[in-house]
Amino acid sequence: MNTSPASPDSPALPQGLIAFVGGGNMASAIIGGLRARGLPAQQLLVVEPVPAARERLQAQYGVAGLAAPGPALADASLVVWAVKPQSFAEAAEAAAPFVAQALQLSVAAGIRSASVARWLGTERIVRTMPNTPALVGQGMTALFARAAVDAASRAQAEAVLSATGELMWVEDEAQLDAVTALSGSGPAYVFYFLEAMREAGAAMGLSHEQAYRLAVGTFAGASALARASSEPPEVLRERVTSKGGTTHAAISAMEEAGVKAAFERAMHAAHVRARELGDAFGR
Numbered sequence: 500m501n502t503s504p505a506s507p508d509s510p511a512l513p514q515g516l517i518a519f520v521g522g523g524n525m526a527s528a529i530i531g532g533l534r535a536r537g538l539p540a541q542q543l544l545v546v547e548p549v550p551a552a553r554e555r556l557q558a559q560y561g562v563a564g565l566a567a568p569g570p571a572l573a574d575a576s577l578v579v580w581a582v583k584p585q586s587f588a589e590a591a592e593a594a595a596p597f598v599a600q601a602l603q604l605s606v607a608a609g610i611r612s613a614s615v616a617r618w619l620g621t622e623r624i625v626r627t628m629p630n631t632p633a634l635v636g637q638g639m640t641a642l643f644a645r646a647a648v649d650a651a652s653r654a655q656a657e658a659v660l661s662a663t664g665e666l667m668w669v670e671d672e673a674q675l676d677a678v679t680a681l682s683g684s685g686p687a688y689v690f691y692f693l694e695a696m697r698e699a700g701a702a703m704g705l706s707h708e709q710a711y712r713l714a715v716g717t718f719a720g721a722s723a724l725a726r727a728s729s730e731p732p733e734v735l736r737e738r739v740t741s742k743g744g745t746t747h748a749a750i751s752a753m754e755e756a757g758v759k760a761a762f763e764r765a766m767h768a769a770h771v772r773a774r775e776l777g778d779a780f781g782r
Contacts, residue, residue, distance in 0.1 A: 532662025
């Protein structure tokens with residue numbers, strides 16, 4: 500995959516008004532990260548039709564809220580699209596008269612940038628694929644920029660999303676479907692394994708709370724070790740897999756059950772579904 504990392508240094512705080520269309524979890528994660536870094540609430544505006552969600556964001560972060568797109572959006576230098584894929588076209592139609600001059604940043608899964616460009620009448624679009632650890636500032640987000648997005652606008656997108664965790668640029672938009680299957684859906688895979696480890700631990704005599712704490716700590720520690728190491732995961736695994744030992748017994752059982760192959764098939768299924776979503780909701 501031809502990728503490039505985001506700037507190694509934390510970007511400066513973004514300038515100008517940032518408008519969010521949609522006020523769900525991902526919008527909350529970005530807004531919360533920006534506010535924690537010191538961005539004034541006056542630089543943030545949220546369009547959220549659900550009163551409870553809008554009021555929660557206003558109370559928690561002090562941001563201005565709108566029930567529907569309106570002229571206030573025309574002051575935004577950047578618009579973050581944080582709507583559900585099936586709602587994007589309708590939301591874009593309502594907001595398009597006010598946002599054409601802004602940089603558009605989409606965090607909506609599956610919606611291709613060509614569809615966004617058609618709906619909004621602009622080519623200045625950055626499409627991204629974040630994941631839910633962004634809620635605790637530990638997200639992994641891949642970004643793709645259309646040709647009309649210059650270096651300054653890329654930096655502006657980085658300044659907004661760096662508040663949620665780590666960033667990585669891709670040069671081919673089709674790669675975002677693979678990103679969706681790997682890191683976008685990836686937290687659910689981790690939680691799935693945590694469920695299994697908790698239940699197995701309880702079956703072996705631990706309490707559910709003990710087993711879950713051990714499992715979460717193990718995933719966190721192993722991930723930290725992998726990040727700190729220059730060696731591939733195969734080598735790291737082999738170092739804790741002594742032949743004839745307990746880990747060897749566990750790995751052998753998983754190999755016999757075809758766990759790795761099943762996991763790879765599952766990710767391919769997610770990849771296919773990501774493409775299907777783009778076809779279904781990008782018309």
